Amino acid sequence: MSGNEIECRKERTKWFLEDRFGMFIHWGLYAIPARGEWVRSVEHISSEDYQVYFDEFNPDRYDAREWARTAKAAGMKYAVLTAKHHDGFCLFDSKLTDYKSTNTQSGRDLVREFVDAFRAEGLKVGLYYSLLDWHHPDYPAFGDLIHPMRANENYRRDPARFEHYLDYMHGQVRELLTNYGKLDIMWFDFSYENLKGEAWRATELMEMIRSIQPHLIIDNRLEASGEEGGSIYTNNPSPYAGDFASPEQIIPPNGVTDAAGNSIPWEACMTLNNNWGYASTDRTYKSAKTVIRKLVECVSKNGNLLLNVGPDAKGEMPRKTLEVLEQVGDWMTQNGDSIYGCGQADFPKPEWGRYTQKGNKLFAHVFEDSVGPVNLVGLADKVRYARLLADGSEVSSTRPWNAKMYPNDAFINFASPEHFSWPLPDERDTVVEVTLKSVEG
Numbered sequence: 001m002s003g004n005e006i007e008c009r010k011e012r013t014k015w016f017l018e019d020r021f022g023m024f025i026h027w028g029l030y031a032i033p034a035r036g037e038w039v040r041s042v043e044h045i046s047s048e049d050y051q052v053y054f055d056e057f058n059p060d061r062y063d064a065r066e067w068a069r070t071a072k073a074a075g076m077k078y079a080v081l082t083a084k085h086h087d088g089f090c091l092f093d094s095k096l097t098d099y100k101s102t103n104t105q106s107g108r109d110l111v112r113e114f115v116d117a118f119r120a121e122g123l124k125v126g127l128y129y130s131l132l133d134w135h136h137p138d139y140p141a142f143g144d145l146i147h148p149m150r151a152n153e154n155y156r157r158d159p160a161r162f163e164h165y166l167d168y169m170h171g172q173v174r175e176l177l178t179n180y181g182k183l184d185i186m187w188f189d190f191s192y193e194n195l196k197g198e199a200w201r202a203t204e205l206m207e208m209i210r211s212i213q214p215h216l217i218i219d220n221r222l223e224a225s226g227e228e229g230g231s232i233y234t235n236n237p238s239p240y241a242g243d244f245a246s247p248e249q250i251i252p253p254n255g256v257t258d259a260a261g262n263s264i265p266w267e268a269c270m271t272l273n274n275n276w277g278y279a280s281t282d283r284t285y286k287s288a289k290t291v292i293r294k295l296v297e298c299v300s301k302n303g304n305l306l307l308n309v310g311p312d313a314k315g316e317m318p319r320k321t322l323e324v325l326e327q328v329g330d331w332m333t334q335n336g337d338s339i340y341g342c343g344q345a346d347f348p349k350p351e352w353g354r355y356t357q358k359g360n361k362l363f364a365h366v367f368e369d370s371v372g373p374v375n376l377v378g379l380a381d382k383v384r385y386a387r388l389l390a391d392g393s394e395v396s397s398t399r400p401w402n403a404k405m406y407p408n409d410a411f412i413n414f415a416s417p418e419h420f421s422w423p424l425p426d427e428r429d430t431v432v433e434v435t436l437k438s439v440e441g
Contacts, residue, residue, distance in 0.1 A: 009243050012217050013265045015124065015184070016244065018341045019077035020299055021332075024128075024269055024308035025067070025114075026082050026276040029053040029089045031313040037277030040087050040134055040148045047135055054089065058105035062315025064117035070317065072121045074325040075332025075339070080126035080187050080306065081114045083176060085277075086146075088135025092180070096171050099135055115180050126185025127176055131169065131200055131222075138165040145193055166201055173205065177212045187246075188221045196224040202240035217243040219267075235259045244304075251294060255301030255344065263344070267304040270294065272321055278310040285320050288327030289428040295328075295339065296365050296429060300354040302343045327428075334390035335431045338363035347378060353429070363389065364412070364432040371421050372413075373400050374432075379410035382436050386412050389431040 030037045032053045040050055071079050084090045090100040092111035101110045115125045133139045134148055140162065141147045141155035149155035177183065186209060191197070202222045209216060220232040220242035230238030232245050235258055244265035245256045256266035272291070273282045286294075295305045309321050317325075332339065338356050345355035345362060352374060353367035366374060373396075376383070386395040395412050400419035403411050412432055414422045424430040 005239075009265075012215055013243050016078075016217055016265055016267075016304065017302075017343070019124070020304050020339050020342070021076050021295055022078040022080065022126075022267070022304065022306045023071040023074070023076045024080050024276075024306045025311065026085065026128075026278075026308055027110075027311045027315075028082060028085050028091065028277065029057055029087060030085070031059075031278040031311065032056055034278050034280035034313065036275040036279045036282075037085055037087075037310075039277075041146050044148050044151070046149060046152075050087065054099070054104060056105070057101070057313075059110075059311075059313065059315030060106075062106075062108075062110065062113070062311070064110075064113040065120070067114070067311075067317070068117040068121040068123060070322065070325060071118070072123060074329040075336055076123070076307075077340070078124035078126060078184060079114075079118050080128050080185055081111065083111050083127040083129050084133075084172065085128075086130045086132040086134055086189075088130075088133040088139075090172070092176065094172055094175055096168055096175070111176075111180060115183075119181075124184035126187055127180075127183060128187040128189060129173060129176065130189050131191065131195070132189075133165065133169070136165050136168060138162060138168075140195075170201065170205055170208065174208060174212070177209065177216075183213060183216055186216055186218045188219055190221045191224040193224075197222060197238070197240065202238075206240045217265075219244060219246045221246060232264060233258055251297055251303070252301065255303060263302045265304075266302070267306050268294075268298050269306040269308065271308045271310075272324060273310075276308055276310060278312045278318070280312075283320070285324060288324050288331070291324065291328050292331050292429050293365075293367060296354050296356065299339055299342050299356050300344060300349070300365075331426070331428055335429070337361075338365065338389055338431045338433070350375075350377065360436045360438070362434040362436055364434055366424060366430045366432065369421070369424055370413075372419055373403055373411035374413060375403070375406065376410040376412065376434070378408055379434075380408050381410075382438070383410045383434055384437045385435040387433050388414075388425060389433045390426065395432050 026037050030039050033039050083092050093102045093109040094100050118125045138161040141149040141157055144150045222240045223231050232241040244267055247268050251268050256264055258264050273285045275282050298305045309317050311317050342356040342358045345357035353365045356363045383397050386397045396418050397412050398418050402419045
């Protein structure tokens with residue numbers, strides 16, 4: 001990737017680094033067995049046995065407008081929907097297969113409804129497309145690492161036929177890029193073993209994407225995770241290395257940088273419970289407080305959070321999902337300025353929480369009750385004004401008598417006397433907006 005291409009990546013990802021918070025939606029036939037999106041692989045289910053779910057698929061309660069309103073109310077700025085997951089079932093009206101939502105009892109182009117509804121709410125839209133396909137007859141089966149029929153000799157396939165699958169896959173990506181208007185993200189998933197990079201005809205695929213929608217941003221999963229070669233983590237990424245890194249179910253300890261230590265765009269994708277697709281017995285939901293704090297952690301490391309939801313077989317988001325998102329939205333309504341357009345601060349992580357920063361606005365995310373005042377290490381003489389972001393009320397920034405032995409630090413507290421211990425106004429995350437006299441490096 002040339003210097004000019006890296007500059008193009010910076011231009012493409014400007015909005016991404018501003019918006020910071022998105023919704024991932026894993027939805028498909030696997031919502032009916034309700035044991036997660038990998039159910040075919042885990043249980044070695046053949047296409048014939050999986051057909052019952054295709055025959056029964058009819059999400060009559062699917063209302064993309066309601067999904068969009070839910071995402072917007074939660075403070076999310078973009079959303080990514082699984083147009084096709086590993087099982088090969090398409091939520092869009094592809095002309096290249098009969099294995100699609102318009103051929104089910106539903107008879108609906110579910111992707112079309114998604115993009116229209118989310119755009120109407122002012123949200124950016126992305127589509128997830130699996131590079132894998134456990135339904136297609138020319139995709140490797142017997143001997144593959146994860147195919148449902150990996151151990152079944154009857155599914156040994158001619159490797160030469162893989163080119164036919166690649167034609168199909170490229171053709172479907174072209175359909176998504178040409179039939180659904182302007183997209184903002186193309187989220188590919190995923191490379192493994194020898195199926196990576198040029199095995200997908202990745203350079204050709206990227207050239208096609210750029211020729212149709214040059215503004216589109218793309219994740220880094222055309223390469224296998226952890227590959228050294230020309231990955232996005234190197235100083236010389238390949239043409240198909242992508243525009244942003246996509247760590248899954250983990251937040252990198254120090255953010256994401258290239259080999260030279262430069263921050264690169266990244267997004268942690270994270271489930272709200274333990275599964276991506278709907279799992280009826282999975283009630284291990286993260287609390288709103290956890291989601292908020294993990295979002296803050298991502299932003300404090302120059303990253304985004306893509307939070308996943310798994311709608312059920314009828315097309316509705318689980319009630320617990322809605323409850324958590326409503327609480328997250330309540331916090332975002334009051335404190336979103338500490339997320340949108342923010343990034344890593346010019347100051348080290350404090351003991352009591354985290355910082356995010358935007359220009360001369362330093363946002364102190366206080367997670368822990370303090371004994372006495374809250375210490376802003378190294379900020380003496382740098383604070384012009386401090387206030388609670390949620391309501392704009394002034395926060396004391398007076399140096400109390402018991403802090404005089406720390407001349408290099410500033411102090412804040414939530415009531416007077418300033419040397420007393422006061423409870424946090426918001427135990428999820430109390431955000432103090434600190435206006436700095438100048439931005440120090």
